[in-house]
Amino acid sequence: MNFDTEMTTDALRAEAAAALAERRLSDAARAYARLTDLLAQPELDAFRQAVVLSFENGRIDLAAAVGQRALQHYPDHPELLVYHAAAQDHLSRSAESYGHFRAALLRHPAQWGSIYHAFKEAARRQSREAEAIADLQSIADALGAANDRSPARASALYELVNLLHLTEPRDEAGLDHALRLAHAHSPELFALVRYADPSGRVARSLNPESDAQRDARLEALNQGVVDFLAGRPVDWARLAPSDLRDDVSALLDSYTVIATSDLDQARPALVAGGLSGAFLDRLKAGPDAYVDAISPREDDKAWRLDDGVKPRIRDILDTLDRRYKVTLDPYGEGLAQSVRMVGVDAFAFPQEDRSFVAAQWCEADRYLSDTVWIFPKLRTILFFRESKFSAKTVTAFVHRLFVHFAQVPALTYPRSDAFDGTIHVVAPVIPHIGHYIWNAISGWSPFFRYAKRTDADGLAVYRNLSIICDVRDLYPEQVKQPVLLLDNEHDADLRILAGETILTLKSNYITEELANRVMIAAADKAKGALIEEARAMRKRCFPLVLVTLRLGNRAWIGQDEGLRLMMEALHAEFPAIGFILDGINSGVSQGWTHALMSVQEEIDMAQSIIDRLDPGVPILNSINCSGAESIVLSQMADAFIAPVGAGMAKYRWIANLPGVAYSNRIFSANDHLHGHLYDYYREHARAARHLPAERVTDIAVEGMEAYRNNFELDWRDLKALASEHFKKLFFQSTAADEALANAGLRPRASSAQAITRADPGVAGRYQHYISLGSNCEVAFQFRRVLQQDSSSFFSWNVTDCRALLRLLRARFEGVAELANIRPHSHDSMLLDARYDYLFHNPFTTGEPRDDPKFEETWAAYRAKIDYLVTKFLRDAASDDRTAYFYKTDEQDMREKARQIRDALWDLHQKDNFDLIIIQTRDREEEDWGEERLRNRYVRRFAPLDDAHDGHVSNYDTIFREFPKAAKMYFAGY
Numbered sequence: 001m002n003f004d005t006e007m008t009t010d011a012l013r014a015e016a017a018a019a020l021a022e023r024r025l026s027d028a029a030r031a032y033a034r035l036t037d038l039l040a041q042p043e044l045d046a047f048r049q050a051v052v053l054s055f056e057n058g059r060i061d062l063a064a065a066v067g068q069r070a071l072q073h074y075p076d077h078p079e080l081l082v083y084h085a086a087a088q089d090h091l092s093r094s095a096e097s098y099g100h101f102r103a104a105l106l107r108h109p110a111q112w113g114s115i116y117h118a119f120k121e122a123a124r125r126q127s128r129e130a131e132a133i134a135d136l137q138s139i140a141d142a143l144g145a146a147n148d149r150s151p152a153r154a155s156a157l158y159e160l161v162n163l164l165h166l167t168e169p170r171d172e173a174g175l176d177h178a179l180r181l182a183h184a185h186s187p188e189l190f191a192l193v194r195y196a197d198p199s200g201r202v203a204r205s206l207n208p209e210s211d212a213q214r215d216a217r218l219e220a221l222n223q224g225v226v227d228f229l230a231g232r233p234v235d236w237a238r239l240a241p242s243d244l245r246d247d248v249s250a251l252l253d254s255y256t257v258i259a260t261s262d263l264d265q266a267r268p269a270l271v272a273g274g275l276s277g278a279f280l281d282r283l284k285a286g287p288d289a290y291v292d293a294i295s296p297r298e299d300d301k302a303w304r305l306d307d308g309v310k311p312r313i314r315d316i317l318d319t320l321d322r323r324y325k326v327t328l329d330p331y332g333e334g335l336a337q338s339v340r341m342v343g344v345d346a347f348a349f350p351q352e353d354r355s356f357v358a359a360q361w362c363e364a365d366r367y368l369s370d371t372v373w374i375f376p377k378l379r380t381i382l383f384f385r386e387s388k389f390s391a392k393t394v395t396a397f398v399h400r401l402f403v404h405f406a407q408v409p410a411l412t413y414p415r416s417d418a419f420d421g422t423i424h425v426v427a428p429v430i431p432h433i434g435h436y437i438w439n440a441i442s443g444w445s446p447f448f449r450y451a452k453r454t455d456a457d458g459l460a461v462y463r464n465l466s467i468i469c470d471v472r473d474l475y476p477e478q479v480k481q482p483v484l485l486l487d488n489e490h491d492a493d494l495r496i497l498a499g500e501t502i503l504t505l506k507s508n509y510i511t512e513e514l515a516n517r518v519m520i521a522a523a524d525k526a527k528g529a530l531i532e533e534a535r536a537m538r539k540r541c542f543p544l545v546l547v548t549l550r551l552g553n554r555a556w557i558g559q560d561e562g563l564r565l566m567m568e569a570l571h572a573e574f575p576a577i578g579f580i581l582d583g584i585n586s587g588v589s590q591g592w593t594h595a596l597m598s599v600q601e602e603i604d605m606a607q608s609i610i611d612r613l614d615p616g617v618p619i620l621n622s623i624n625c626s627g628a629e630s631i632v633l634s635q636m637a638d639a640f641i642a643p644v645g646a647g648m649a650k651y652r653w654i655a656n657l658p659g660v661a662y663s664n665r666i667f668s669a670n671d672h673l674h675g676h677l678y679d680y681y682r683e684h685a686r687a688a689r690h691l692p693a694e695r696v697t698d699i700a701v702e703g704m705e706a707y708r709n710n711f712e713l714d715w716r717d718l719k720a721l722a723s724e725h726f727k728k729l730f731f732q733s734t735a736a737d738e739a740l741a742n743a744g745l746r747p748r749a750s751s752a753q754a755i756t757r758a759d760p761g762v763a764g765r766y767q768h769y770i771s772l773g774s775n776c777e778v779a780f781q782f783r784r785v786l787q788q789d790s791s792s793f794f795s796w797n798v799t800d801c802r803a804l805l806r807l808l809r810a811r812f813e814g815v816a817e818l819a820n821i822r823p824h825s826h827d828s829m830l831l832d833a834r835y836d837y838l839f840h841n842p843f844t845t846g847e848p849r850d851d852p853k854f855e856e857t858w859a860a861y862r863a864k865i866d867y868l869v870t871k872f873l874r875d876a877a878s879d880d881r882t883a884y885f886y887k888t889d890e891q892d893m894r895e896k897a898r899q900i901r902d903a904l905w906d907l908h909q910k911d912n913f914d915l916i917i918i919q920t921r922d923r924e925e926e927d928w929g930e931e932r933l934r935n936r937y938v939r940r941f942a943p944l945d946d947a948h949d950g951h952v953s954n955y956d957t958i959f960r961e962f963p964k965a966a967k968m969y970f971a972g973y
Contacts, residue, residue: 009038016049023464026586027626029053033066042073051083056114057586058599058624063087078108086118090600098126102135109139113155120159129167133174136160140181154189157182165196176202191245203246218251225376225402229348229355233410240406248402255398257381257391260284273378274354278333287311287371287384294318294326294335294370303450310507312360313446315370316425319503320457323418327358327370339419340411341496343401344489345504350413353377359401360504374398404490408497423501424484425451426460426492427471433585433627434646436467437518437653438681443505444471445514448478460484460502462492467585468627473521474514476846477822477831510653510682512800512890516944518654520826522631523945530629534580534620535946538636541578541618542939543730545570545722546634546651546659548642549583549602549623553701553708554663556643562715564609566641569719571617574726578618580637581606582647585627599624631655636943639729641722648678652686656889658729658922660722661688664711668693674707684891686922689725691718729922730939765965766914767880770872771887772900773799773837777941778885778918780948781955785968793868798829798838801888801896806835808903812869818858823847876907883962887918887941894928894935901933916962936961 012035019028032050039046047070054063067084074080085104089097105111105119116136123132136156143153161182164175179202183190190203197203217239224234240247258266260283267280282293291311295304295318303309303317319325322337325347329336331354338347338358346359357374372394373382383394414420425447427440451457459478461470463485472479484502486492492502538544547563556562571577583602606623613619622633627650634640634651640659642648644667651657662668667675668690679687695717698709769790771778779795789795793812794804807815814820820834827846829838842861843851851857875882884904890896901915914932921937928935938954956970 009035012038025053026057026059026624029057029059029062033062036066036069042070044074044077047074048077048079051080051087052112055083055087055118056112058584059586060087060090060600061603064091079111082108082111082115086115086122089122090118093122093125095126098122098128102132106135106139109143109156110150110152111155112151113158116152116155116159120163123163124166129163133160133163133167133171136163137178144181144185154185157185157189158193161193161196180206187246191249194246194249207246214250218247218254221247221251222376222379225405226353226355228405228411229342229357229376230350230352231411231413234405235409236406244406245399245403248399252395252399252402255379255381255395257383257394259385259391260286260382261385263382270378270380273375273380275330275375275378276332279328279330282328283382283384290328290370290384291315293328303446306446306449308509308511309446309450310443310509312504312506313443315360316447316503316505317450319419320423320451323420325358327373330354330356330373330375337417339414339417339501341501342411343404343493343496344502346401348411357401359397372397374401404493404497407494411497412499414499419501421499421501422458423503424458424460425503425505426462426484426486428504428506429462429465429489431465431467432646433467434649436465437510437649439506439508441469441471441474441518442510442514443507444475445511446507446509447505448475458482458484460486460492462486462488464488468631469518469521469525473524474517477824508681512683515654515656515682516798519631519635519944520824520829522628522635524826525628526626526632528629530620530622530625531632534622534633534636537578537580537618537620538943538946538949540576542576543574543638543726544578544580544636545726546580546582546637546640546642546657548640548645548647549581549605550643550645550647551601551605553704553710554643554645554667555710556662557699557710557712558715560605560608562713562718564613566715566719566722567617567619568614569716570722570726571614573723574731578620580620580622580633581609582630582633582640582642582651583623585630586624632943632945635945638940639726641718644675644678652678652688653682656682656684656686658686658725658920659688660691660718660725662691662696662713662718664707664709665693665696665698666707666709668696684889689721691721729920765881765963766883767965768875768882769964770875770882770884771795772804772884772915773797773886774801774804774888775799775944776947777950778887780942781950781952781959784948784952785956785959785970786964786966787969791868791871793865793872796840800837801890801893801900803835803837804886805896805899805903807837808900808907810835811873811907815869816862816865818848821848873907876904876913877909879910879912882908882913883964884913884915885918885958886915889920889941891923893917893919893923894925894930897928897933897935898930901930905932914962916958918958934962 012031016028016031016035019025019031029050032046033054035046036042036050047066050066051063051070054060054066063083064087067080067087070077070080071084082104085101089101101119101122105115120132123129136159140153140156140160143150143156157178161175161178164171164178175196179190179193179197182193183206194203221239224236224239228234236244256266263280263284270280271277282290291314295314297304299305301321303314309317324337324339326335326337327349331351336349338349340348340350342348342357343359346357349356349358354377356376358370359372359374360370371384375381381394381398427443430436430440458481459471461472461483464487472483486495496502547567549559550556567579583606584599586599602623606621610619610621622630625633630650631654634655634657637651637655637657640651640657642651642659642661644661644663648661661678663675666672669675676690679685691713695713697712699711700706701708701710769782769786770792771782771790771794773794775798776796779789782790799807814834816832817834820832822831822833823846824831824838828841830841830848831838842857843854845851848854848858886900897915897917904913904915911932914934916934916936919935919937920941921939924937925935936958938951940951942949952971959968960970
């Protein structure tokens with residue numbers, strides 16, 4: 001929503017309330033801030049919400065500005081005083097502002113945890129840790145005397161332990177005392193800070209029991225887990241009367257955690273414990289062998305034969321098909337099955353004292369099926385060692401699962417051997433935009449490839465995290481019934497224990513189809529001044545280049561100055577160039593590695609660059625825009641210059657931009673997978689040009705692994721690489737161009753400019769111009785040069801190569817049958833599920849049958865389709881010459897183009913047509929030399945949401961080469 005437009009106070013209140021309910025906290029902050037501007041009379045709650053939400057969601061500048069106004073009306077309000085002081089200190093970072101912040105917190109300590117975290121960070125910036133430790137101790141004591149259970153006291157103690165743990169030389173006695181205070185406050189708080197007691201010294205002193213007593217208690221707790229999995233009632237309060245989390249940690253310390261690749265040494269003991277040798281052999285063979293064992297490749301199960309369906313998606317489709325979950329039988333040679341979930345993607349297999357758990361680890365890029373087996377009676381955990389998966393991370397996963405068991409006294413097992421209720425499918429909670437795109441939403445595309453028409457099962461959404469869009473935005477045609485809304489993973493766990501079945505999909509490959517759906521959904525959400533400004537900028541700038549900031553780790557030291565000088569130098573070489581500054585988006589900066597970064601620091605750096613940049617260089621600042629806006633801006637750009645990082649998921653995996661990448665030496669190495677990650681894992685992915693590792697100098701980041709090193713580089717090296725790449729992408733002359741210039745038939749370019757291909761050997765004109773797609777761009781260019789529409793079945797559809805071939809080979813048989821029509825994520829489009837192409841929705845509603853004039857509208861549309869199909873086939877059968885144009889971003893087009901040409905030959909039965917394949921110049925190849933087939937290139941394609949904005953001069957060159965037998969109106973430039 002654009003909060004700068006005219007809005008009523010009631011509308012702002014409604015938007016603020018809706019944003020809060022949907023956890024769009026940054027939007028809620030902006031709505032409340034705007035509301036405080038418009039209210040005739042000040043309202044404390046509006047000011048408080050605006051200031052607190054702005055501060056806690058990275059809009060520090062907004063918190064400071066609104067806080068300043070709020071204090072004019074409420075000068076003594078404690079929360080406003082402290083949050084405003086914290087915001088001012090974060091912005092100025094001076095000793096004076098820190099003093100104001102400190103004084104305000106000492107006077108008004110009853111604050112939320114974000115304030116105490118800000119205070120700790122401010123104290124460290126000012127090197128005043130000792131003073132802050134004394135302050136936090138004093139605050140904890142004062143709050144303890146008033147209310148020993150207050151959240152403010154918990155926050156003060158948490159940051160007190162943090163400071164004592166981080167400050168060298170470490171005050172061990174003070175740290176022990178703070179840990180004891182945390183335990184006295186609540187065992188839950190102690191569990192959060194127990195990392196500061198790695199030896200367990202403090203924990204043992206808080207629970208002085210003999211080793212024999214401890215062992216007996218943990219044995220009883222372990223038997224409780226066995227009983228729980230077997231379906232017997234368990235009195236968890238009796239088994240763990242003090243602190244369940246601590247006791248489970250102690251219990252798991254006694255477990256043996258074994259990677260399946262390391263089974264040899266442990267094998268005799270495991271076999272003696274009852275596990276079968278056949279089971280261990282299968283696990284030793286590795287994840288792929290395991291997946292094929294539980295999900296054999298069978299002709300009648302198409303998803304098992306499709307390599308694009310990753311094991312986790314394959315497993316879910318199997319479970320939907322079978323109506324039960326399978327794993328290898330650990331005590332025999334066959335398969336075991338279960339219909340009893342005990343937690344998010346964890347299944348219990350009840351076999352009395354041999355009961356076990358097979359669980360799926362649903363994190364990031366680990367996507368194999370059933371990667372963890374837990375055998376409580378044997379106190380053993382087996383796991384596949386994937387990526388960074390380690391015994392430590394496995395133990396943390398099992399700890400969460402065991403603690404979760406205590407939510408209910410006993411499991412109630414279903415009477416049926418198969419799921420008899422709805423199986424819900426959900427994308428995982430991943431608070432990181434890169435993994436969110438790569439591993440979370442990427443799973444929907446292969447899932448719906450085979451589950452498109454499953455009316456019996458449902459979809460679920462975690463409403464606590466939807467960075468850009470969720471399944472409702474991406475695949476509305478698949479939402480057959482109300483979506484199950486989950487507050488968080490704890491909510492999902494509780495629902496599972498109550499009998500729900502919720503499976504988490506996950507993949508690691510972005511299809512072209514998914515990328516298009518994301519761009520359409522983003523375009524539907526991102527409408528406002530920023531997008532309009534970018535659209536206007538695109539019309540006057542070429543190329544439009546996305547330049548990304550990155551701070552915190554793997555960051556270019558000196559980028560503030562280096563990026564400015566690089567952009568000025570590129571502008572001097574390419575006078576029409578424009579830039580978009582990209583970085584952290586609003587609402588996505590709090591999770592995983594994003595938490596190491598600061599939105600405000602990026603805002604400040606962007607402003608510093610813009611303030612010092614030559615005023616003649618066009619630049620747009622998009623830092624802290626929404627994720628949807630960032631996707632749209634990425635799709636508008638022509639190329640990027642960026643450090644390797646999560647932002648590349650937007651402009652490379654979704655928008656598929658070409659460009660220049662750089663990073664530290666480790667990530668810049670040619671053989672480093674994660675440094676070149678974005679060159680892969682995407683259908684038709686464009687590889688970036690990477691700055692060589694030898695041009696970079698690493699700088700270690702305190703407390704972080706070497707792969708997170710910051711680095712230095714010379715901006716001139718980056719500029720030279722970008723300049724070379726942009727010339728090749730957008731300004732490269734061809735051999736034919738040079739020959740024409742040498743012959744005096746074309747002026748020689750005096751500076752970098754577009755020089756396009758011409759082939760004077762092609763003679764004659766065409767009676768028909770027909771667009772085959774892949775979207776509306778070519779049809780818009782026809783409209784421009786012919787001053788009228790050249791109507792065709794494909795003109796206004798979205799049709800990839802596969803769909804196009806199906807339609808041509810089938811001669812459109814069964815096209816646009818009502819039974820195959822599905823709604824699409826964008827209300828303006830519908831899907832023909834038989835052929836998988838999109839067409840413009842002729843109805844007034846997203847769901848066709850909701851239109852009150854459905855019958856009338858559908859009859860008219862069917863008549864139109866019948867006419868266009870008949871016209872297409874009639875023209876192909878005639879003696880008229882036809883030029884077919886197909887614009888595509890797909891890779892490996894030569895063979896696909898041959899197939900399209902051959903399908904057209906079958907329709908024509910004569911040599912009276914040419915197929916012109918139009919691609920962007922980064923795909924450029926020598927002339928294919930194929931009969932009736934021409935490969936031609938343009939600098940860039942039009943953005944998805946502005947399809948008429950094609951590259952006019954390049955299209956004119958192509959149309960001149962293949963002219964229509966009609967008056968044509970060329971642009972003349």
